[in-house]
Amino acid sequence: xxxxxxxxxxxxxxxxxxxxxxxxxxxxxxxxxxxxxxxxxxxxxxxxxxxxxxxxxxxxxxxxxxxxxxxxxxxxxxxxxxxxxxxxxxxxxxxxxxxxxxxxxxxxxxxxxxxxxxxxxxxxxxxxxxxxxxxxxxxxxxxxxxxxxxxxxxxxxxxxxxxxxxxxxxxxxxxxxxxxxxxxxxxxxxxxxxxxxxxxxxxxxxxxxxxxxxxxxxxxxxxxxxxxxxxxxxxxxxxxxxxxxxxxxxxxxxxxxxxxxxxxxxxxxxxxxxxxxxxxxxxxxxxxxxxxxxxxxxxxxxxxxxxxxxxxxxxxxxxxxxxxxxxxxxxxxxxxxxxxxxxxxxxxxxxxxxxxxxxxxxxxxxxxxxxxxxxxxxxxxxxxxxxxxxxxxxxxxxxxx
Numbered sequence: 313x314x315x316x317x318x319x320x321x322x323x324x325x326x327x328x329x330x331x332x333x334x335x336x337x338x339x340x341x342x343x344x345x346x347x348x349x350x351x352x353x354x355x356x357x358x359x360x361x362x363x364x365x366x367x368x369x370x371x372x373x374x375x376x377x378x379x380x381x382x383x384x385x386x387x388x389x390x391x392x393x394x395x396x397x398x399x400x401x402x403x404x405x406x407x408x409x410x411x412x413x414x415x416x417x418x419x420x421x422x423x424x425x426x427x428x429x430x431x432x433x434x435x436x437x438x439x440x441x442x443x444x445x446x447x448x449x450x451x452x453x454x455x456x457x458x459x460x461x462x463x464x465x466x467x468x469x470x471x472x473x474x475x476x477x478x479x480x481x482x483x484x485x486x487x488x489x490x491x492x493x494x495x496x497x498x499x500x501x502x503x504x505x506x507x508x509x510x511x512x513x514x515x516x517x518x519x520x521x522x523x524x525x526x527x528x529x530x531x532x533x534x535x536x537x538x539x540x541x542x543x544x545x546x547x548x549x550x551x552x553x554x555x556x557x558x559x560x561x562x563x564x565x566x567x568x569x570x571x572x573x574x575x576x577x578x579x580x581x582x583x584x585x586x587x588x589x590x591x592x593x594x595x596x597x598x599x600x601x602x603x604x605x606x607x608x609x610x611x612x613x614x615x616x617x618x619x620x621x622x623x624x625x626x627x628x629x630x631x632x633x634x635x636x637x638x639x640x641x642x643x644x645x646x647x648x649x650x651x652x653x654x655x656x657x658x659x660x661x662x663x664x665x666x667x668x669x670x671x672x673x674x675x676x677x678x679x680x681x682x683x684x685x686x687x688x689x690x691x692x693x694x695x696x697x698x699x700x701x702x703x704x705x706x707x708x709x710x711x712x713x
Contacts, residue, residue, distance in 0.1 A: 313337040313677045314383055316408070318369050318399050319390035320344035321500075322613030322662035323413065323456075325353045327390060329656045330663075330670045330704070332359045336677040341382050343367035356657075369395040375402025384408050386676065388669050392503050393417050397436055400451065404440070409449055409676070411669050413456030414503065415550050418510060421523070425511045429521050432513065433553050437686050445685035455672045455689050456665045457625045457645065458484055458566075459550035461701075461708075465627035465643035466551075468694040470559045473641060477561040477631040482551045483642070485535045485542035485569025486623035488649060488660065490615050495577060498615065498623070498661040502606045505587045508568065508578050512546035515556045515564040526582075527575055531567065535624045536711055537646040542569035558690035562631075581605065616659030619649045623660045628713065640713035647706065655705070671700045 313336060317324050320342050328342055343365040344350040350364035363382075368374045369391045375398060379387065387403035389396060389412040396416045403410040415434035422430065437453055444451050454460055462482045470477060490496040497504050511523035527545040534541050549566035556564055570578070581587045586605050591598040626644025633639035649660040656663055672689075675681040680696045689697075701708055 313673065314339040314385045315388060315673060316341045316343060316379055316382065316384040316386070317388045317390055318343055318367060318375065318395075320346070320350040320353045321390065322611070322659070323666045324390035325356070325613060326656065326658035326662045326666035327388065327670055328353050328357050328362065329658055330667055331673075332357045332362065334670070334674060336674045337361065339363070339382060341365050341378070341384065343378060345369065370398050372398040372402040372405060375399050376405040379403065379406035379408050386411065386673060388673065389413070390666075392500055393506065394502075400437060400440070404444060404447065404449060404451070407447070407449065410451040411455050411672060412453055413460060413665060413669060415453050415459075415553070417506070418548065420511050426523055426525050429513060429523055432521060433548065433550050441686035448684050450676075450683050451686045452672060452676075453686060453688055454550045454554055455669050457668055458482060459554055460665075460668045460689055461645055462551050462625055462627045463554055463689040464694045464697050465708075466555050466559050466561070466629065467690040467692075468698060469627070469629040469641065469643065471694065473633060474629060474631045474639065475634055475636055477559065477629055479563040479565070479628075479630045480555055480559065480561045481564075481628040481630075482549065482566040482626070483533050483535075483544055483569065483628055484567075484625050485533060485539060485544060486621060486660075487539045487542075488619055488621040488623055491618045491620070493610065493618070495573075496610050496615060498612050498619065498659065499665075500606070500612065501609050502602055505578065505581065505602055505605070507549055508547045508570070509582050509587050510548040512548045512566070513552045514546070515552050515561075517556075517562045521553070527570075527578065529567075533567070533569060535569065536642075536644060536709070537622050537624055539622055539624055543572055543575070544569045545575060554688035555690060557688060612659065613662060616649065616653045616657070619659050621660075622646055622648045623664055625664060630713075642711045642713055643708065644711070645701070645706070645708045667701070667704060667706060671697055671704065674700065
């Protein structure tokens, strides 16, 4: 296996640090628009299988050319969702398989955005599924932690724990704090704004996909691992678009444990128009307000040594157990920032995201996972993945609710 990782930011660099301990590949190219950033990752890893390269992720032809230059078999997209489609298309043009952790962007319904879906997350990629299948190639989409591990939990519950699933609810939260900053998101703020301020999607059997108001229906969810109660609200996320395609569930939701302060900051950004992506004229320059927000906040990849606490990603499943009695469980994965920094030099959120596509690549290399077309994590046997997660030293857990 010869892998191209597009993006040398927090997740891309964490993926390199995880992969260097494994032997399932012969070459891993870390590519970034900023060659110096990619080179720093390679220098840190210190593994002769790794090389650095420069790439323009907005250009599908450039992605394809780099794949051909290094005989790449698998492309891991570790840049933000704006660049999903050119990286996706570039991989297919080069005859490589493809993995990502976030799917092609949505566009709200032009007339009724908080009731009806417009272009949904991943629609552009799923539209290309016949072409990928005809070429005998695989695009494994949404294989981070959320989406990704959360979807695998849903499939595991369907296969092993439940005879009927009434509801799948993804619940993500943590108690991470960053010393010296009043406000410092632990993940890409560009992506955070995108998923939190777009109309969230809900799925119900018989009704299909529909939308609601951003940051709506707050609930207090008690997270394990000492995190405790956190306020969670609806946000747009890929699981709601992926899980119903492969798991028979009555309802699917995603709620993010942002906490009251983060929610108010996001609402203020929206009120001021600072969440907009369209450039505005500022003196002699045209700049995107959202890019300005991202530029003035710290790079999440640099915050690990200032961060304390844990992050928890998990899936609540409610329905009838295999004994046909009511059951509700929370399948989850905890990462302590102290552990991820000590073991890998990566902060908890980016490490938790990066470990999952590396495991998926290893399963594809071994043949335990295989397929063609555009597939989500739910399309595969969850047990080998969950076993590998334990093998990688970061076990998953389950709580009876």
